Amino acid sequence: MKKATVVFLVSMFLLVSAVAVFAQQFDDIIKIGAAVSLTGKTAYEGQMVKRGYEVWEKWVNEHGGIKADGKTYGVEVLYYDDESDPVRSARLTERLITEDNVNFLAGPYSSSITFATTAIGEKYGVITIASTANARNIYERGYKNVFSVLPPAPLLMAPIAYMMDEVLEPRPKTVAIVVANDLFPLDVATGFNDICTELGFDVVMFEKYPPGSTDLSALLTKVKALDADILAGGGYTADALMILRQCKELDYTPKMFASIVGVFVPGFLKEIGADGNYAVEGEWWVPAMKTEDHIFGTTENYLQACIDMFGDDFIANYQTAAASATVSIIQMAIEKAGTIETEQVRDALKSFDVIELACFSPVEFAENGENIQWEHPVIQIQNEVVKVVYPLSSQESAPLYPAPTWKER
Amino acid sequence: MSLQMIINAILLGGLYALMGIGFSLQWGISGIINLSYGAMVVLGSYISLIIFDVFKIDPFISMLFSGFLLFLIGAFAYKFIIQPSIKGGIVFTLIITFALRLIVENLILYIWSADYRTIRISYAGRNFQFLNSFVPLTKFITFLIAGILIYFTHLFMMNTKIGKGIQAVSLDKIGALAVGVDDKKMYLINFAVGTALAGITGSLWATVYSFSPHVIDVIIGRVFIIAILGGLGNIWGAAAGGMLLGFVETCGATFLGAHWQEAIGLAMMVLILLFRPHGLMGKKFFGQ
Numbered sequence: 020m021k022k023a024t025v026v027f028l029v030s031m032f033l034l035v036s037a038v039a040v041f042a043q044q045f046d047d048i049i050k051i052g053a054a055v056s057l058t059g060k061t062a063y064e065g066q067m068v069k070r071g072y073e074v075w076e077k078w079v080n081e082h083g084g085i086k087a088d089g090k091t092y093g094v095e096v097l098y099y100d101d102e103s104d105p106v107r108s109a110r111l112t113e114r115l116i117t118e119d120n121v122n123f124l125a126g127p128y129s130s131s132i133t134f135a136t137t138a139i140g141e142k143y144g145v146i147t148i149a150s151t152a153n154a155r156n157i158y159e160r161g162y163k164n165v166f167s168v169l170p171p172a173p174l175l176m177a178p179i180a181y182m183m184d185e186v187l188e189p190r191p192k193t194v195a196i197v198v199a200n201d202l203f204p205l206d207v208a209t210g211f212n213d214i215c216t217e218l219g220f221d222v223v224m225f226e227k228y229p230p231g232s233t234d235l236s237a238l239l240t241k242v243k244a245l246d247a248d249i250l251a252g253g254g255y256t257a258d259a260l261m262i263l264r265q266c267k268e269l270d271y272t273p274k275m276f277a278s279i280v281g282v283f284v285p286g287f288l289k290e291i292g293a294d295g296n297y298a299v300e301g302e303w304w305v306p307a308m309k310t311e312d313h314i315f316g317t318t319e320n321y322l323q324a325c326i327d328m329f330g331d332d333f334i335a336n337y338q339t340a341a342a343s344a345t346v347s348i349i350q351m352a353i354e355k356a357g358t359i360e361t362e363q364v365r366d367a368l369k370s371f372d373v374i375e376l377a378c379f380s381p382v383e384f385a386e387n388g389e390n391i392q393w394e395h396p397v398i399q400i401q402n403e404v405v406k407v408v409y410p411l412s413s414q415e416s417a418p419l420y421p422a423p424t425w426k427e428r
Numbered sequence: 429m430s431l432q433m434i435i436n437a438i439l440l441g442g443l444y445a446l447m448g449i450g451f452s453l454q455w456g457i458s459g460i461i462n463l464s465y466g467a468m469v470v471l472g473s474y475i476s477l478i479i480f481d482v483f484k485i486d487p488f489i490s491m492l493f494s495g496f497l498l499f500l501i502g503a504f505a506y507k508f509i510i511q512p513s514i515k516g517g518i519v520f521t522l523i524i525t526f527a528l529r530l531i532v533e534n535l536i537l538y539i540w541s542a543d544y545r546t547i548r549i550s551y552a553g554r555n556f557q558f559l560n561s562f563v564p565l566t567k568f569i570t571f572l573i574a575g576i577l578i579y580f581t582h583l584f585m586m587n588t589k590i591g592k593g594i595q596a597v598s599l600d601k602i603g604a605l606a607v608g609v610d611d612k613k614m615y616l617i618n619f620a621v622g623t624a625l626a627g628i629t630g631s632l633w634a635t636v637y638s639f640s641p642h643v644i645d646v647i648i649g650r651v652f653i654i655a656i657l658g659g660l661g662n663i664w665g666a667a668a669g670g671m672l673l674g675f676v677e678t679c680g681a682t683f684l685g686a687h688w689q690e691a692i693g694l695a696m697m698v699l700i701l702l703f704r705p706h707g708l709m710g711k712k713f714f715g716q
Contacts, residue, residue: 200687228686231646233637236436237681237689244430257544260638264546267553268564269432290546290638294553425553 045084045093049359051346052097052115053125054136059103064128064338068150071335071342072096072125074324075378078315079350087353096346101127105135112136116143122359123148125345128338130154137165146365150345151338158387164361166368166388168341168348168379169303170395172203173210176251176301177393179277180214182409183249187420191274193221195247197238197262198279199254200227207279208252223247230254236265243271248421256281259298260291267294267425274421275299288403297422299399299408304337304380307406308396308413314347315377335378344379432561433682439564441674442571443632445667447647448654449581450625452669456661457598458615458622460510461518463525466648467532468498468623472630473545473639474536480547487547488569491631495624502623506616533641544638552635570632577628581621582663594618598661649690653697659707668708672696 053072056065076096079085085092097119101108108127115121116139124140126133126149133152140147141162149157153169170177183191194215198208205227215222223245228238239262242250250266250273253259259281266273275297281287282300308318315321321343325335335343349364351374356363373392374382380395397409399418408418447469454462472494476487505528513524546552554565585591596604597611605611633639650673658669673693680692700707 197686226686228681229690231642232686232689233643233646234440234677235681235686236440237433237678238686240430240432240436241682257638257640257642260544260546264553264638265564268555268562268567270555270562286543290544290548292548 044091045080046090047092049085049092049094049123049353050097050119050121051094051123051125051349052099052112052119052121053127054099054101054108054111054115055127056103056108056129056132057098057100059101061103061128061132064151065101065103067336067338068128068342069098070325070329070333071150071339071344071378072098072346074321074328074339075314075343075346075350077328078324082314085350085353087356088358092353092359094346094350096125097121101132103129103132105132108132109135109139112139113143116140116145121145122361123349123364125342125349126150126152130157133157137162140164144361146349146361146368148345148348150342153389155389158389162388164365166348166384167390168344168382170390170392171210172206173213174391174393175207175303175395176211176277176279177214178395178397178409179251179299179301180211180218180220181393182299182397182418183215183220183275184218186409186411186418187275191220191248193223193245193247194249194251195224195242195245195273196222196252197224197226197228197235197242197250198252199230199232199258201230201254204230204252204254204258204279211251211277220249232258233261234265235261236269239265239269239271242273243269248274249277250275251277251279253278253281255279256284256287259287263291263294263298270425272422272424275418276422277301282400283398283405288400288405293403293428295400296403296428297400297419299397299418302337302396302398304340305396305398305405305407306335306340307415308380310375310377310380310413312347312351312375312377314350315343318377321378340379344376344382347376347378348374348382430561431559433678435558435561435563437675437678438671439567439571439674440678441671442574443567443629443636443670444650444654444673445670446574446577446625446632447629448651448658448666448670448673449578449663450622450629451651452655452658452660452662452666453625454619454622455655456659457594458506458619459514460506460521460525460619462619462622463522463648464505464528464532465525465622465626465651466644466646467529467536467641468502468626469630469633469647470536470639470641470644471501471532472498472627473547473634473643474540474630475627476631476634477540477545477547480549486549487631487635488573491573491628494627494631498627498630499620499624502620502626503616505623506619510619511612511616529644533644536641542640542642544640544642545634546638547634549635564636566635570636573632577625578663578667581625584621585663590614590617650693653693655707656697657700657708659709662707662709665707665709672708 099111124147130152133149146164149167259278278300352364352367356367381392383392385391399408406416451465475494476490479490555562593609593614597614654669658665681689
């Protein structure tokens with residue numbers, strides 16, 4: 020019993036000392052609230068978001084904090100588990116604001132939960148930077164205090180269109196788009212269609228197919244007859260697998276297949292092997308990006324910080340990176356405003372041109388808070404390895420175009 | 429309609445035909461609307477996957493094992509789960525088979541997760557030229573096997589003692605009982621044969637398409653249409669229903685747009701129900 024008491028007292032002493040050292044190092048603390056999904060159906064994604072916040076919090080506190088108002092601030096992110104439930108998340112957000120007195124809110128995972136929590140932030144006039152929520156309805160409510168790190172879905176394939184315009188030789192002329200008639204793929208494909216048209220490509224087909232389709236032979240036979248240079252679309256991983264496999268069966272080789280989602284998923288290459296070569300896809304972010312900022316310095320530093328904190332096996336994904344970008348942007352806005360006062364920080368956020376980040380693709384806020392920057396990466400499968408082919412600043416390898424025919428491979 | 433379109437339609441219809449027969453037999457003869465049928469097809473795909481991963485055995489061979497294993501599963505499920513529930517009426521059997529589907533689906537999710545899987549046989553994606561069109565090799569083999577299996581199922585029903593017994597209880601249960609046919613045994617075998625056909629279809633499906641538990645709903649939607657188009661309990665009717673659905677879906681995608689592909693199949697089912705409720709080849713005494 021005596022031994023236990025000694026252990027307890029020593030532990031308490033160490034804890035109090037640590038708090039005292041932390042408090043001495045900084046003049047004050049900036050509190051950021053985050054109700055994220057740590058359990059429930061989006062627990063994995065929520066954990067990845069939380070890790071993105073954690074790595075920034077540790078980095079900033081170890082690198083001198085944030086300077087504003089003539090003080091040096093440390094940062095503290097307060098977490099609650101929203102159990103993947105929008106109603107609970109909204110309630111916890113209110114608690115973060117009214118009981119924990121947070122200065123800013125970092126968004127939860129998913130659009131549906133963010134839709135609920137941002138209403139609370141707006142009610143109390145607290146800024147939310149949404150890390151992983153790009154449904155347009157969140158930003159169409161006229162809120163002043165909501166900003167998004169992820170660009171809206173219609174911009175996902177935008178860099179592919181710009182790559183086609185600027186990089187591919189010979190410049191493609193025609194595009195055929197086939198897309199699963201589902202909310203997200205349709206949004207992405209519609210955006211791609213608009214940008215292709217804007218850039219002067221001839222979109223010879225835009226056709227929807229039922230989501231969950233297992234055989235697109237009839238549709239692909241029509242596409243083959245049109246002989247478009249670029250075949251774009253699909254939906255999710257199964258769609259990308261189906262389209263490529265059935266293109267091969269029909270002996271149809273588009274000069275480039277641009278997928279909506281699926282190619283970057285690890286299982287894709289495992290399932291399709293070398294037939295997946297030459298497929299391209301737009302990503303919000305990949306670890307192979309080479310960008311810089313004054314917080315982490317380089318993407319390499321950022322990835323190392325993640326490994327140092329979570330172990331050698333940890334690979335940051337776009338959710339982690341977007342979360343780190345969320346809190347990095349709060350830091351940048353505070354530094355630009357020179358204060359942590361909401362009004363001035365909001366003005367600083369709105370006055371940013373393009374925000375360059377070491378941990379994410381560039382961000383630029385529109386008037387409604389949406390990120391309208393499209394310079395996120397394009398990846399291509401080359402010799403069964405994922406390579407960043409665009410933007411040129413992060414390019415690992417030039418895009419392979421046109422793809423050789425199936426027989427030549 | 430180009431030759432390529434006709435080839436696409438025939439090959440798609442062949443797999444649909446085989447897929448529909450087991451469900452049609454179970455519904456038309458055993459009187460069970462088997463909502464677990466799609467799950468059994470997908471289970472067949474995963475059985476071939478595991479055999480391929482471990483022993484590198486081609487699904488065109490492992491389909492025999494899938495069929496055998498699913499026959500046993502079908503017989504067990506009928507004897508111990510479905511048969512005791514028949515007295516509760518059609519709603520009860522619907523609930524029971526739906527529960528069975530959930531069990532199989534969750535088992536698959538637990539073992540293989542929800543990821544889409546593909547069996548990467550070395551000749552997947554290959555084709556051969558026929559006039560100015562291309563015939564996908566695996567789909568062509570699948571079509572041939574489907575045709576052979578449909579014919580064998582027909583022979584089994586027409587020429588074996590058990591097959592004749594199954595037909596007898598389907599045509600006139602009391603008459604069959606009077607001449608000593610064991611109706612429970614016949615229903616059980618019929619249900620198990622239907623499940624075996626589901627397993628074989630699953631193995632064949634895995635050679636041409638990706639699969640995951642999500643595919644269960646796609647399959648169950650198709651087999652309902654095929655069974656109703658062709659006529660319940662009729663092998664050639666189900667085969668015709670499958671071929672017809674293949675053609676209708678292909679024509680719909682070609683001439684109306686791919687987004688009409690599914691709707692047109694359902695519209696045709698409604699038309700058949702209105703104007704020929706017993707299906708294209710169904711006869712009134714079947715499944716009554």
